[in-house]
């Protein structure tokens with residue numbers, strides 16, 4: 001399974017010399033595993049660039065949305081395959097008890113916020129609530145579960161070819177613990193034993209202390225969560241837009257200093273990972 005990060009910010013960061021290594025686009029990760037099926041995790045602004053290289057219009061594209069905060073859907077309107085006649089797209093998202101996925105996405109993909117409505121697109125777009133149990137998309141076995149973050153929000157676990165990736169870009173597991181006991185119950189089963197975990201690491205410890213309950217994690221919390229879940233490798237993700245390359249280098253170094261059993265890396269735009277089980 002090959003994973004490519006097209007965007008890893010929590011909000012758009014201005015492109016400039018201070019953000020060039022980590023990138024400025026918001027959440028989008030592409031997964032491929034050889035049979036042609038394309039799976040995209042979230043539709044942040046990184047989705048635009050993901051769409052630029054998806055030339056084979058016969059390939060079905062699946063977009064798994066964790067939730068509908070703007071930084072996770074903003075790229076949809078700029079995703080080229082959406083405008084390709086006959087292109088098959090499936091968008092999966094968190095169920096809601098109030099509005100279905102189409103109604104929620106239409107709030108963005110309709111005038112006045114966007115000139116085109118979903119129903120007027122040339123592509124064939126099907127919208128699905130993510131099922132409560134594991135399901136199969138081509139070679140990928142996908143599991144979704146609700147995690148601690150404001151509003152209906154999913155994390156995803158994706159396995160293929162013996163490798164597993166866990167994706168929890170917006171997650172505050174420190175709020176998900178049992179009273180008096182250790183935290184980290186939220187998202188645990190999604191991440192357990194994953195070869196690579198992409199996890200919210202938006203804040204420093206000092207910043208988190210000012211933002212408890214906002215739905216995000218400190219880098220130290222991401223490391224602690226990864227250790228409890230026994231993941232092999234942790235990529236710090238959902239970077240704060242105010243953090244430039246130098247600041248993120250510092251957070252990465254701190255995270256590596258406290259991570260004992262987990263390999264900590266940076267979630268940088270334009271990086272790819274080849275995942276294989278046991279390696």
Ligand SMILES: [Zn+2]
Pocket residue numbers: 010069071072169170238
């Ligand atoms: Zn977000």
Ligand SMILES: [Zn+2]
Pocket residue numbers: 067069149170215
């Ligand atoms: Zn969010």
